[in-house]
Amino acid sequence: MGRRVNKKGAIMSRAIETAGLTKYYGETAGIVDLDLVVDVGEVFGFIGPNGAGKTTTIRLLLNLLRPSRGSGSIFGLDIERESLEIRHRIGYLPGDLALPSSMTGREFLLYFSRLRGIDTAAVTVRLAERFDLDLDWRIKEYSKGNRQKIGVVNAFMHEPEMLILDEPTSGLDPLMQQEFAELLVEVRQEGRTVFLSSHYLPEVERVADRVGIVRQGRLIDVDTLSGFRSKVQSHLSIKFGSPVDPVRFAAIEGVTVIDLRDGGTLLELSIAGSQKAVIGAAATRDVLTVTSDEADLDDVFLSYYGSDPRLDPEG
Amino acid sequence: MMPVIFGKTLGDRRRAVVGYGLGLVALALWLGVLFPVMRESDGFVEFMDNLPSGMLSAFGIDSATFLSAAGFLSSYLYSLFAPLFILFFVIGGMAAEIPAEERDGHMDMLLSSPVSRTRVFLEKAGGVVGAALVLVVVLSAALLVANPIFELSLTVAGVLSSGLSLWLLGVLFGAVTLVTGAFTGRGVVAGGVAGALAFLAWFSHGFSDLYPVLRSIDAASPFTWYQEPLPLVEGVGTGQVWLAVTAAVLVAVALLLFRRRDIATERAVLPATRIIRRSRRRRRRSPRAAWLLKGSFRKTIWDRRRPVWGWGGGLGLLTLVMFSAWPSLAEDAEALAGLINSLPREVFAMFGMSNPEAIVTPAGFISSRTYQAIGPILIIMFVVRGVSLAMIKEETSGALDLVLSAPASRRTVVAGKALGVVFSTGLVVALLTLAALLGDSAWETGLGTGKILAAGAGLGLLGLFFGGLTMMIWAIGGSSSPAVRITAVVAMATFLLNGLGSAGDAMEPVRVISPFYWYFGDAPPLAKGFEPTYYLLLAGALATGWVALGRLERRDIAT
Numbered sequence: 026m027g028r029r030v031n032k033k034g035a036i037m038s039r040a041i042e043t044a045g046l047t048k049y050y051g052e053t054a055g056i057v058d059l060d061l062v063v064d065v066g067e068v069f070g071f072i073g074p075n076g077a078g079k080t081t082t083i084r085l086l087l088n089l090l091r092p093s094r095g096s097g098s099i100f101g102l103d104i105e106r107e108s109l110e111i112r113h114r115i116g117y118l119p120g121d122l123a124l125p126s127s128m129t130g131r132e133f134l135l136y137f138s139r140l141r142g143i144d145t146a147a148v149t150v151r152l153a154e155r156f157d158l159d160l161d162w163r164i165k166e167y168s169k170g171n172r173q174k175i176g177v178v179n180a181f182m183h184e185p186e187m188l189i190l191d192e193p194t195s196g197l198d199p200l201m202q203q204e205f206a207e208l209l210v211e212v213r214q215e216g217r218t219v220f221l222s223s224h225y226l227p228e229v230e231r232v233a234d235r236v237g238i239v240r241q242g243r244l245i246d247v248d249t250l251s252g253f254r255s256k257v258q259s260h261l262s263i264k265f266g267s268p269v270d271p272v273r274f275a276a277i278e279g280v281t282v283i284d285l286r287d288g289g290t291l292l293e294l295s296i297a298g299s300q301k302a303v304i305g306a307a308a309t310r311d312v313l314t315v316t317s318d319e320a321d322l323d324d325v326f327l328s329y330y331g332s333d334p335r336l337d338p339e340g
Numbered sequence: 341m342m343p344v345i346f347g348k349t350l351g352d353r354r355r356a357v358v359g360y361g362l363g364l365v366a367l368a369l370w371l372g373v374l375f376p377v378m379r380e381s382d383g384f385v386e387f388m389d390n391l392p393s394g395m396l397s398a399f400g401i402d403s404a405t406f407l408s409a410a411g412f413l414s415s416y417l418y419s420l421f422a423p424l425f426i427l428f429f430v431i432g433g434m435a436a437e438i439p440a441e442e443r444d445g446h447m448d449m450l451l452s453s454p455v456s457r458t459r460v461f462l463e464k465a466g467g468v469v470g471a472a473l474v475l476v477v478v479l480s481a482a483l484l485v486a487n488p489i490f491e492l493s494l495t496v497a498g499v500l501s502s503g504l505s506l507w508l509l510g511v512l513f514g515a516v517t518l519v520t521g522a523f524t525g526r527g528v529v530a531g532g533v534a535g536a537l538a539f540l541a542w543f544s545h546g547f548s549d550l551y552p553v554l555r556s557i558d559a560a561s562p563f564t565w566y567q568e569p570l571p572l573v574e575g576v577g578t579g580q581v582w583l584a585v586t587a588a589v590l591v592a593v594a595l596l597l598f599r600r601r602d603i604a605t606e607r608a609v610l611p612a613t614r615i616i617r618r619s620r621r622r623r624r625r626s627p628r629a630a631w632l633l634k635g636s637f638r639k640t641i642w643d644r645r646r647p648v649w650g651w652g653g654g655l656g657l658l659t660l661v662m663f664s665a666w667p668s669l670a671e672d673a674e675a676l677a678g679l680i681n682s683l684p685r686e687v688f689a690m691f692g693m694s695n696p697e698a699i700v701t702p703a704g705f706i707s708s709r710t711y712q713a714i715g716p717i718l719i720i721m722f723v724v725r726g727v728s729l730a731m732i733k734e735e736t737s738g739a740l741d742l743v744l745s746a747p748a749s750r751r752t753v754v755a756g757k758a759l760g761v762v763f764s765t766g767l768v769v770a771l772l773t774l775a776a777l778l779g780d781s782a783w784e785t786g787l788g789t790g791k792i793l794a795a796g797a798g799l800g801l802l803g804l805f806f807g808g809l810t811m812m813i814w815a816i817g818g819s820s821s822p823a824v825r826i827t828a829v830v831a832m833a834t835f836l837l838n839g840l841g842s843a844g845d846a847m848e849p850v851r852v853i854s855p856f857y858w859y860f861g862d863a864p865p866l867a868k869g870f871e872p873t874y875y876l877l878l879a880g881a882l883a884t885g886w887v888a889l890g891r892l893e894r895r896d897i898a899t
Contacts, residue, residue, distance in 0.1 A: 050605065084448070084603070087448075087451070087452050088451075089448055089451055089452070089602070089603040089604070090602045090603065090605070091600065091602055109454055109455075109456050110454075112452060112453060112454040112455075113454040115452075117449075117452040119445065119448050119449065119452070121445055122445070122449075123444050123445030123446050123448070123449065124446075124449070125446060136344065136348060137449075137453055139344040140344055140345070140450070140453040140454070140455050141453055141454055165736075179449075
């Protein structure tokens with residue numbers, strides 16, 4: 026779109042870069058030794074379970090929290106010293122959205138556009154129409170989904186170079202989620218950057234170029250979706266004629282038992298690497314059918330967090 | 341750069357400014373009316389000369405200047421009510437604007453936009469002190485208008501100096517709130533600490549004549565800087581400079597702390613020392629009084645367990661102070677009686693004392709503050725706040741939806757909450773009563789256990805009466821009805837009705853409808869037992885509670 030001119034020229038292709046970024050709350054780890062690189066123009070999915078450190082990372086990037094150690098930059102600007110300049114160039118949607126309840130949606134957006142010192146009225150109206158949002162209600166009268174839309178409009182209304190979104194579609198209905206995904210696609214086409222934190226995996230899968238997985242305060246892997254798919258090669262469902270012991274399969278290297286259903290006769294596995302050992306093990310039993318799917322982000326997620334192999338055969 | 345945040349902060353306080361402003365103007369005019377009445381009263385002048393200054397200072401009276409309008413207004417308006425109004429306003433405003441906004445997540449939104457922390461901090465603090473300045477200007481204007489009408493002979497410079505001094509006092513304690521808030525990130529703690537320090541400063545200034553031990557810290561009390569020499573008479577002096585300098589230093593400290601803070605965490609900016617670390621670890625333990633978390637009755641008590649200690653402890657402390665002051669006052673009982681007789685009853689009526697003669701007895705003196713002025717205000721605030729937090733706020737926040745989705749009838753749940761408020765009120769009264777019993781035996785005032793128990797019971801019932809009113813308005817009007825505000829207005833009106841009724845014959849017949857009359861009557865609560873009129877308070881509380889429960893069964897929740 027060319028609307029956005031890179032101030033420091035072509036050399037600056039990093040949207041986010043952190044080095045050993047760490048935050049402790051007392052003795053509790055928020056995020057530890059985060060080394061993260063997000064390129065300009067990419068949609069980066071940041072996934073992990075609750076309490077993994079996603080929001081801590083975002084709040085560090087926004088300078089709401091001060092790092093215990095390590096450093097970070099956005100567009101080459103230091104997240105602590107040059108936060109003000111950074112905040113001119115980003116849009117933020119918090120995961121735990123808190124809006125002043127007595128203002129109307131329009132008043133709230135006007136207030137925040139004034140804080141930015143720019144006129145965002147035209148974009149605001151366009152976004153509100155797109156998300157079917159009436160701006161002239163008091164915020165306390167809005168439903169949860171409509172409040173979330175206000176947050177979305179606030180993050181996008183000044184057409185920032187980068188969007189930092191924490192669980193952006195929480196509360197939105199499927200139609201609006203679809204609309205939101207399309208908005209993200211447009212943003213990417215315009216060459217803008219999106220840092221998308223979520224545990225709603227289909228959303229990340231739909232738009233993200235690369236995904237980082239965080240667990241217990243540590244970034245454990247970063248890859249493209251296809252890269253992850255090749256690591257998690259398959260998802261296998263095996264139907265047996267009689268109940269089987271899942272521990273036998275869990276013991277095979279690279280195999281994670283996802284589920285055991287139908288009275289212990291339907292086994293679902295996630296397999297990294299060759300399926301040979303699994304098929305071999307299954308063949309010694311009374312196999313009825315075998316179904317194999319392409320891995321999706323759920324499998325990636327589960328393979329990294331590890332499901333419990335001691336599944337209840339009755340469950 | 342447009343001061344957008346300043347403008348919003350100022351705008352958000354507009355309702356409070358109107359409310360507090362009307363209160364201050366009414367107060368100034370009322371005192372303006374009173375002064376000529378008092379000045380013309382017989383026998384007043386001669387007694388003033390003979391009175392020991394220590395005794396008077398406990399009532400905020402400076403004998404040297406009390407006979408002039410400036411002295412009179414300095415005692416009543418500028419040493420008690422105006423600071424109370426301004427400090428409530430500023431401390432509450434600061435706590436709401438910065439630490440409370442951090443806690444509820446608004447600060448995250450604000451600071452994610454391209455505005456510096458310094459700017460957010462200064463504009464928000466500036467908005468609150470700006471609104472306070474509006475209040476002070478309104479008060480000063482009201483006095484200047486009243487000046488020729490009531491022949492008060494105030495100087496313009498004096499009124500403006502007093503206003504400036506009052507504003508600076510507010511700014512100073514606002515800055516204390518900011519420091520505590522930036523340190524703890526908790527609005528309640530910030531407001532509580534600032535309020536407690538303000539009380540301490542007021543106490544050490546006002547009571548230094550009575551308690552020699554306070555004299556050493558009197559000079560360091562901001563209330564001393566604020567009022568000595570009286571700005572209404574002497575104009576601006578070094579005291580105001582001290583106020584301004586201290587406030588500026590505190591604001592600078594608060595700003596430094598705020599700039600270093602992790603937003604919306606309760607952790608202080610200090611490094612994790614061993615003590616702090618230990619206290620953090622302790623917080624993780626399972627709740628020690630978890631047995632209370634069973635049913636809405638116990639949950640309400642659980643929620644109020646800390647306020648019970650705070651409010652009950654405060655009331656108890658006040659009671660002990662009153663008891664301890666009695667022996668030195670008793671030595672001059674005759675002079676005190678002379679003063680009381682020389683003052684018009686309107687003066688006392690304003691403070692809810694329809695029986696000023698009784699102040700020369702221990703029962704009257706201790707009742708005058710504990711059971712007739714501060715006690716009722718605190719207990720009504722405690723009960724109404726309890727109803728507001730357990731019911732109204734829970735409905736607006738959606739917590740009530742959650743509670744009512746459990747398999748328990750609506751009546752059971754809400755009745756449990758109401759009983760929880762009743763029980764926690766009982767605990768506050770119990771702490772007060774315990775302090776009174778201790779005081780009675782320690783200073784040998786001879787009040788007797790029965791009368792102390794009865795006075796406490798009446799006080800509790802008075803609080804519950806207004807709590808019931810709040811609950812009924814809420815049940816009928818829904819969560820958006822101004823139940824707390826209506827209750828506050830009714831309480832203030834009936835309080836004045838009782839006081840005025842005792843002073844003027846015209847109001848006498850309507851006085852009997854005031855719940856304060858049912859409690860005070862014409863004798864100090866400590867001087868009488870359990871009066872039959874206390875049953876009226878009980879009946880009122882039960883009736884309003886009953887109506888509330890019935891009405892609530894049929895209404896929509898959270899609409």
